[in-house]
Amino acid sequence: MSVGLTPYPTQTDSALPWLESIPADWHEKRAKYFFREVDERTTSGEEELLSVSHVTGVTPRSQKNVTMFMAESYSDHKLCRPGDLVINTMWAWMAALGVARHTGIVSPAYAVYRPKDPDAFLPEFLDHLLRTKPYAAEYRCRSTGIRSSRLRLYPEKFLGIPIVCPPRSEQVQILAYLNAKDRQFRRLIRAKRRLIELLNEQKQAIIHHAATRGLDPNVRLKPSGIAWLGDVPEGWEVRRAKYSYREVDERSETGSEELLSVSHLTGVTPRSEKNITMFMASSYAGHKMCEPGDLVINTMWAWMGALGVARSAGIVSPAYAVYRPLAGSAMLPEFADHLLRIKPYISEYICRSTGIRSSRLRLYPDKFLGIPLVLPPRDEQQQIVAAITAGTRDANEAIGHANRAVDLLREYRTRLIADVVTGKLDVRGVELPPLDDDSTLDEIDAPDDGDAQEPLEAGEDGDGPD
Structure with a gap:
C-alpha cells in the first residue's frame, strides 16, 4: 500500500536517537516550546465528561460502551478546550492521549496542555504523531514508577521531549x-x-x-416444557441449573495464582495469553479461585455470553460468579461450555439479568441457578x-x-x-x-471494550465482553 x-x-x-533524522524543512523543538500546562477546574462537574484512550484519543464518554466506575460527582475535574492535548499521566506509556475536539472535563489525574501557537499543528496530525509507537516508547523512558502499570509521565518530563513539526x-x-x-x-x-x-x-x-x-436426525422429540427451548430428544432431561451446579466463593490469600480472563469469544483462558492492556491491580489477593471444570460467569457481561468452563486452576475477578459441578453431576464440563454459550441461553441471561441499561445488566446467582439446562445422557x-x-x-x-x-x-x-x-x-x-462517502467505513475497526487505560470499578478486572 x-x-x-x-x-x-x-x-x-534529529535530537531523538530513535528518529536519527528529519526532513530538512521540518522543525524540531522540545514540547515546552509548543505547549504549556493548564489546570482549570470545573465547579459544577456538569460539562461533557471526556474519555482518554490509546485507541480513540479524546472522545465523549457518552459515546463509549464502558463499564468503568462512575463517580458521584465530577466537580473539581480538569477542564479542557478544543485543541488542548490531554494525557492520561498513568497510561502515557500506552499512548493514552489525544487532542480534544470538544470542551469538556477529564480526570484531575490527567495532564492538560494548551498549544502556545494554535496554528503550529493540525489536531489530527498531532493525534497521529504523539500516539505512534516510537513516541510511546519515549514516554515510557521518561516516565517514573515502580512497575510498568504504575508508570507516570509528569509534565516536566513530557515538556522536555523533542516534537517534530512539519x-x-x-x-x-x-x-x-x-x-x-x-x-x-x-x-x-x-x-x-x-x-x-x-x-x-x-x-x-x-x-x-x-x-x-x-446427532441422530431420526430421534424422537418431546416438548421440553420451555418455550424458548422447544423440543428436545426423548431420552434427554431438562433440569434447573441448581441441580447441576452450586455457587462457590473461595478466595486467594496471595493472588499469585494464574489470572484468568472470561470472554464471550474464548471463554475462560489465562490472561497471559491475551493481548490486553487493562488496568492491573496492585494485588490480586482476595480474587476468587476456580478449579478445572468450574463454570465462571462474568456477571456483568453474561448478556454477551461472557462465560465459560475453566480448563485450569486460577483466579478471576471477585465480581464474577464461580459455579462448581455438584458431586455426581451428569453435566460434562465440555458440553456445558458449548451449551451455555448458544444464543437461546444468552437471550435467557438477558431476560433474567437486572440493571438500568444493557451495559450494566447483571446475572445474579439465584437467577442463573433457576435456568433450565438440557441434559443428554453422559x-x-x-x-x-x-x-x-x-x-x-x-x-x-x-x-x-x-x-x-x-x-x-x-x-x-x-x-x-x-x-x-x-x-x-x-x-x-x-x-x-x-x-468515497461510505460512512460505514467509519465504524470498521472500532474498539469493542471500553477504555483500557482508566481505573476500573472495584472488583472489576476490565475484561468487558473481550
Whole structure:
C-alpha cells in the first residue's frame, strides 16, 4: 500500500536517537516550546465528561460502551478546550492521549496542555504523531514508577521531549494521504470481519443443533416444557441449573495464582495469553479461585455470553460468579461450555439479568441457578462434544487465518502512520484516489471494550465482553 513512497531527499539530524533524522524543512523543538500546562477546574462537574484512550484519543464518554466506575460527582475535574492535548499521566506509556475536539472535563489525574501557537499543528496530525509507537516508547523512558502499570509521565518530563513539526501545508498533505490509506485498510478489515462473522454463524448453527437436538436426525422429540427451548430428544432431561451446579466463593490469600480472563469469544483462558492492556491491580489477593471444570460467569457481561468452563486452576475477578459441578453431576464440563454459550441461553441471561441499561445488566446467582439446562445422557454428551470439535475445525482454522490477517493489516497501518508522520516517507505529490462517502467505513475497526487505560470499578478486572 505504500508502493512508490521514498525518503525525503534532504534531511537533517534529529535530537531523538530513535528518529536519527528529519526532513530538512521540518522543525524540531522540545514540547515546552509548543505547549504549556493548564489546570482549570470545573465547579459544577456538569460539562461533557471526556474519555482518554490509546485507541480513540479524546472522545465523549457518552459515546463509549464502558463499564468503568462512575463517580458521584465530577466537580473539581480538569477542564479542557478544543485543541488542548490531554494525557492520561498513568497510561502515557500506552499512548493514552489525544487532542480534544470538544470542551469538556477529564480526570484531575490527567495532564492538560494548551498549544502556545494554535496554528503550529493540525489536531489530527498531532493525534497521529504523539500516539505512534516510537513516541510511546519515549514516554515510557521518561516516565517514573515502580512497575510498568504504575508508570507516570509528569509534565516536566513530557515538556522536555523533542516534537517534530512539519510545515502546516505538509501536514494537510500527510493527513489526506493517511485518510485515503486508512479507508483502504478499513475496507480490507471489513471484508475479513464479514468472513469471520459468517464463519461464526456457521459454527453457532453446528453447536446449537448438536447441543439441543443431538446427532441422530431420526430421534424422537418431546416438548421440553420451555418455550424458548422447544423440543428436545426423548431420552434427554431438562433440569434447573441448581441441580447441576452450586455457587462457590473461595478466595486467594496471595493472588499469585494464574489470572484468568472470561470472554464471550474464548471463554475462560489465562490472561497471559491475551493481548490486553487493562488496568492491573496492585494485588490480586482476595480474587476468587476456580478449579478445572468450574463454570465462571462474568456477571456483568453474561448478556454477551461472557462465560465459560475453566480448563485450569486460577483466579478471576471477585465480581464474577464461580459455579462448581455438584458431586455426581451428569453435566460434562465440555458440553456445558458449548451449551451455555448458544444464543437461546444468552437471550435467557438477558431476560433474567437486572440493571438500568444493557451495559450494566447483571446475572445474579439465584437467577442463573433457576435456568433450565438440557441434559443428554453422559455418553451422548461425549459424542456431541466430539462431533462439534470435528464439525467446527475448518471454521476455526479459517477464523484464525482471518484474525491473523486483520492483525497484520493493523500492524502495517500502524507502521505506515509512524513512518509518514515522523518524516521517514515522503507523501508530497502522491496521487490519491477520490474519497468515497461510505460512512460505514467509519465504524470498521472500532474498539469493542471500553477504555483500557482508566481505573476500573472495584472488583472489576476490565475484561468487558473481550
